[in-house]
Amino acid sequence: MPKAQETVLEINLSALGHNYNYLKSKVNTSVKLMAVVKAFGYGSDSVMVAKELQTLGADYFAVAYTSEGVRLRDENITTPILVLHPLANAFKELIERCLEPSIYSLKTLREFIATAQTLKQKEYPIHLKFNSGLNRLGFNEKDVPEMYSLLKNTTAVKVTSLMSHLVASEDHNLTDFTHNQISSFVSFTEDFKTEFGYMPMRHQSNTSGILNFPEAHFDMVRSGIGLYGYGNSSTEDLALKPIATLKSVISQLHNIPKGSSVGYNRGFIADRTTVSATIPLGHADGIGRQYGKGKGCFIVNGKKAPILGNVCMDMTMVDVTGIECQEGDEVIIFGAYQNASEFAKGAQTISYEILTSVSQRVKRTFCR
Missing domain, CATH: 3.20.20.10 (Alanine racemase)
Incomplete structure (x- = not known):
């Protein structure tokens, strides 16, 4: 599948069909x-x-x-x-x-x-x-x-x-x-x-x-x-396939010296030299402020990157210290490596909320 070049919600219609057929298999044909x-x-x-x-x-x-x-x-x-x-x-x-x-x-x-x-x-x-x-x-x-x-x-x-x-x-x-x-x-x-x-x-x-x-x-x-794609239990989750993957990209990388801050109200202050990545989505896109200050993390090249400081309206900064990455690299918010339930747990909420919160300004793409 093509790498994201912007913030997109990718919908897998084959996964939808799989889930439909699985649920149908659980009930009588009548x-x-x-x-x-x-x-x-x-x-x-x-x-x-x-x-x-x-x-x-x-x-x-x-x-x-x-x-x-x-x-x-x-x-x-x-x-x-x-x-x-x-x-x-x-x-x-x-x-x-x-x-x-x-x-x-x-x-x-x-x-x-x-x-x-x-x-x-x-x-x-x-x-x-x-x-x-x-x-x-x-x-x-x-x-x-x-x-x-x-x-x-x-x-x-x-x-x-x-x-x-x-x-x-x-x-x-x-x-x-x-x-x-x-x-x-x-x-x-x-x-x-x-x-x-x-x-x-x-x-x-x-x-x-x-x-x-x-x-x-x-x-x-x-x-x-x-x-x-969610069955409200770990066993059923294995049998179902989440249909939505929220993706974005790294817009900019910053080297943050010890003692410097990131984001509004100095929500993060570096206790060591830190590399931050700015991602073009924020609470206007459905990633609420409750995910800030490390309660949520994005996936950058297969590794977890905790959110730094407060989530902004249109941008979120994450900690990519020690992660090999560059500007333009794809970022997964939920999908591969962590599904919506796992992402939501950081803010003590549920998959329903994060899925339905994805803003309509986020572009939808479709695949099979």
Whole structure:
């Protein structure tokens, strides 16, 4: 692959295909897979990722907001798209673009039914989200009677799926909590079937649910982080392939005498003669200040180069003392030698955050 000559995020579409097929192999052939492509495809490129996954046969896509689904429709993505957190001001556009809402409260149900009726819809597909313990979005048990009443008094919408979200499916210390969530969700879906005479699709599992709780696969599973190469465990990480590599170059080298400083507020003061390399990306590109002062490191010619001082808006300086390098050499922020999870650990965060933080001003390139 060509060496970086600027800061780029390189997306490997073959790795994406590998991850998709691996996750599919973990579920029964009758179980559908919903690919989560929100947040610009976890910081990669939602359009290119969705196009590739559509070709591979993904059954559904999930986005957070209506605008994300509209973008996919504008790029000729025809696969069904679930909007996980739709807001009422976008309901009309959501329907016009054939997106499907996750309905999570009595208020959103009333508002969506009203919009669907105004637009003269008949059995428009909706997904009901049940709160089984995450306490973020979802109907609670006390809401169920009124929810049923609203659904029975309209023909404008029809429930196409029942869904919930696991809280800690990657945490083996919370297995009992997860089993309770699964049981609670099953009770909700069985009650719905009794009330309405049919069972919509059911889905509750995220990536770790796919890998750890086969009893929660139901009719469809949802995968986000797994598609991008991370399995929330060291064992599963070995089976998956990170799709994104963040690369840059050395713009300039400096010899820093003992006692001299580097960067804003003299964030680093040399206790010996130090060689620093300036890299053209900073906190405006997604490398937050929390990675400064040695909490993060970049890879220069296969060796770790700790961040010196404070990360700047557009630049980061790293310690390349003892590393053979020159201006113009490639630098890996995450990818080979350290993946996004390993890089994120330095700032006590997770791969999700560093991946989705990569700024849209960083050029995306694609390979296989």
